[in-house]
Amino acid sequence: MKKLFLSFGLALALTGVAQAKTPPEVLKPYKEYRAALKAGDNDRAYEQAKRAWELAEKMMGDSKTTGDLAANFADINPTKDYTYKKYKERMRVHARAIKLADLHGEAAADMALVRHLNRIETSLTLARIKNGKYIEGGDGSYFDDMEKALEKYERQGSTYEGDMEVLRARHYELRNNHEKALTAAAKAEELFKKRTDNLSTHYPILLKLFKGNSLRGVDKPIAAALEYQTVMQNLEGAIPAEHPFVKTAFTQWMLTRSELEDAGRLDEAEQAGLCECWPYENYKNQALPLLRVPPRMPSRARRSGHVNVMFDVSAEGKPINIKVINSTEKIFEKPTLDSVAKWRYQAAVDAPEDQARKDVTNKVTFRLTDMGGRLIPEKR
Numbered sequence: 596m597k598k599l600f601l602s603f604g605l606a607l608a609l610t611g612v613a614q615a616k617t618p619p620e621v622l623k624p625y626k627e628y629r630a631a632l633k634a635g636d637n638d639r640a641y642e643q644a645k646r647a648w649e650l651a652e653k654m655m656g657d658s659k660t661t662g663d664l665a666a667n668f669a670d671i672n673p674t675k676d677y678t679y680k681k682y683k684e685r686m687r688v689h690a691r692a693i694k695l696a697d698l699h700g701e702a703a704a705d706m707a708l709v710r711h712l713n714r715i716e717t718s719l720t721l722a723r724i725k726n727g728k729y730i731e732g733g734d735g736s737y738f739d740d741m742e743k744a745l746e747k748y749e750r751q752g753s754t755y756e757g758d759m760e761v762l763r764a765r766h767y768e769l770r771n772n773h774e775k776a777l778t779a780a781a782k783a784e785e786l787f788k789k790r791t792d793n794l795s796t797h798y799p800i801l802l803k804l805f806k807g808n809s810l811r812g813v814d815k816p817i818a819a820a821l822e823y824q825t826v827m828q829n830l831e832g833a834i835p836a837e838h839p840f841v842k843t844a845f846t847q848w849m850l851t852r853s854e855l856e857d858a859g860r861l862d863e864a865e866q867a868g869l870c871e872c873w874p875y876e877n878y879k880n881q882a883l884p885l886l887r888v889p890p891r892m893p894s895r896a897r898r899s900g901h902v903n904v905m906f907d908v909s910a911e912g913k914p915i916n917i918k919v920i921n922s923t924e925k926i927f928e929k930p931t932l933d934s935v936a937k938w939r940y941q942a943a944v945d946a947p948e949d950q951a952r953k954d955v956t957n958k959v960t961f962r963l964t965d966m967g968g969r970l971i972p973e974k975r
Contacts, residue, residue, distance in 0.1 A: 616660070617651075617655070617660055618650070618654050618655070620650055620654065621650045621651050621654060621655070621660075621664070624643040624644075624646040624647040624650065625643070625644075625647040625664065627639075627643040628640050628643035628644040628647055628667065631643055635898070635971050635972040637671060637672065637673060637674050637965040637969070637971065638673050638674055638675055640671055641668070641671045641672075641673040644664070644667045644668040644671055645668050647664050647667070647668070648661070648664040648665050648667070648668045648688065651664045651665075652665075657695060657698075658695070658698065659695065659698040659699060661695060662691070662692050662694070662695025662698060662699075663692075665688050665689075665691045665692040665695065666689075666692035666710055666713070668685070668688055669685050669686075669688040669689040669691075669692055669713070669714070669717070670713055670717075671965070672717075672720075672965040672969075673965070674897070674965055674971070682717075685717060686714065686717065686718065689710065689713065689714035689717060690714070692710050693707055693710045693711060693714065693740075693744075696710055703748075704748035704750060707744055707748065708741070708744055708745070708748065708750060708755040711737075711740060711741040711744050711759075712741070712755070712758055712759065712762065714737055714740075715737045715738065715741065715759070715762045715766075716762065718737055719762060719765055719766060719769065735766075738759065738762075738763055738766070741759050742759075745759070750792075752786065752789065752790065752791075753786075753790060753792045753794070754786075754787070754790050754792050754794035754795075754796060755794075756786050757783045757786035757787045757790060757798065757799070758783075758796055758798040760779050760780070760782045760783035760786060761779075761780070761783045761798040761799070761801055761802045761805065762798075763779040763783075764776045764777070764779040764780040764783060764802065764805050764806065764809070765801075765805045766779075767779060767809075768805050768808050768809045768812070771812060773809040773810075773812035773813045774813065776805065776806075776809040776812075777806065777809050777810070777813070780802060780805065780806040780809065783798075783799075783802055784802070787799050787802075797840075800826060800840055801840070803822045803823070803825055803826050803844070804822070804823070804826060804840065804843060804844060804847070806819075806822050807819040807820075807822035807823045807844075807847060807851075808847075810822060811851065816851050816854060816855055816858075816860075816864075817855065817860070817863065817864045817867050817869065819847075819851055820848055820851040820852060820855065820864060820869055821867065821868055821869065823844040823845075823847045823848040823851065824848055824868075824869065824870060825844075826840055826841060826843075826844035827841060827844040827845045827848050828870075839962055839964070839970065842960070842962070846887065846889055849885070849886060849887050850886070852864070852869065852885070853885050853886040853939070855869075856885065885912065885939045885940060885941055886937075886938060886939040887934075887938050888934050888937040888938060889934065890927075890930040890931050890933070890934035890959055890961065891930045891933070891934070892930070892961055892963060893926045893927065893930060893961075895926055896924075896926060896927070896961065896963055897963070897971070898924075898963060898971050898972060898973055898974050899960070899961055899962050899963045899970060899971055899972060899973045900922065900923035900924050900926075900927045900960075900961045900963075900973050900974065901922070901923055901927070901958055901959060901960045901961060901973065902919055902921075902922040902923075902927050902928055902931040902958070902959045902961075903919070903920040903921050903922070903956065903957070903958050903959075904917060904918065904919055904920060904931060904932070904935055904956070904957055904958075904959060905917075905918055905920055905954055905955065905956050906918070906935060906955055906957075907952060907953045907954065907955065908940045908952040908953075908955055909952075910942060910943040911942055912939050912940040912941055912942045912943075913939065913940075914935050914936060914938050914940070914955075917932055917935050917936060919931070919932070920956070923973050923974055924974055927959075927961050930961075931959045934959065935957070935959065940952075
């Protein structure tokens, strides 16, 4: 199956032929951009990608390389000093990259549609500009543009259209219009079911997360938990077990399961298919987590990190005697301790002093990503 891993930094590498035709003044910042990406320095990559694209515009004009460099710049999210002006600039550059996609010859359709999707994603992830409200793309213009592109390239009913509907579901979910979000989600599912283009993207997985969020929004927590559970268990093996999507699904699943228990609906949920204790062994007195409050990312954090902790679980299910074993950086330790103190485990049934509830170890991970969803690595 042909795979396209969209929107996670589709950093286009210039071919040897393209580099041979590219002025050295453009190649220099382009190579620095690539090095910064590899080092996980998004701000440096943003600066150099912008410079490479601007120089290409001046020296190469309308060319395939100019379009590729525009796409690289538009797809990077800086982590500091990000203003609305910069956001609007990136949206203009997205449009420029889309316009030049036709210079890719036989690959023009795929390239253009990928760039349309990336522009929509940028509008969804970066538009919290005024009073916390999503103001950009509210008229659906970016979706309209993609629909026109699907018609132009005769790709209606394709994976790309399904991907677009996933983003439309996200568009409505973010605006708390959950009924419309679920309608878009249903359309996406139908498109993915009937597609024949043999493309594989990450959007069907994201759809389960977005759909779960909207199901919670319309007070259908059991159905929501089952959506999260599908990603969490990763039955199709589409993504690694340590992937952030799985982590996100697990967090939402735990929260929803805890709410169902508080509402006295756990038996009903388990009859509907909710796992009793995934991914832990089913022992009555095992320290089974019911609620894990995620830690707050320190404002001074510039990279991902983790903290290994050890604690005992009281008979009531509360973590006690919490201590840090080690950490990648000190700034992560306090939020970890604060977070773990709020966790809750299954209360002991028969043996409250069981050894299985002592010296419980856990790794609390802080995953810092840029605005495009790219993971910023831990400090080495």
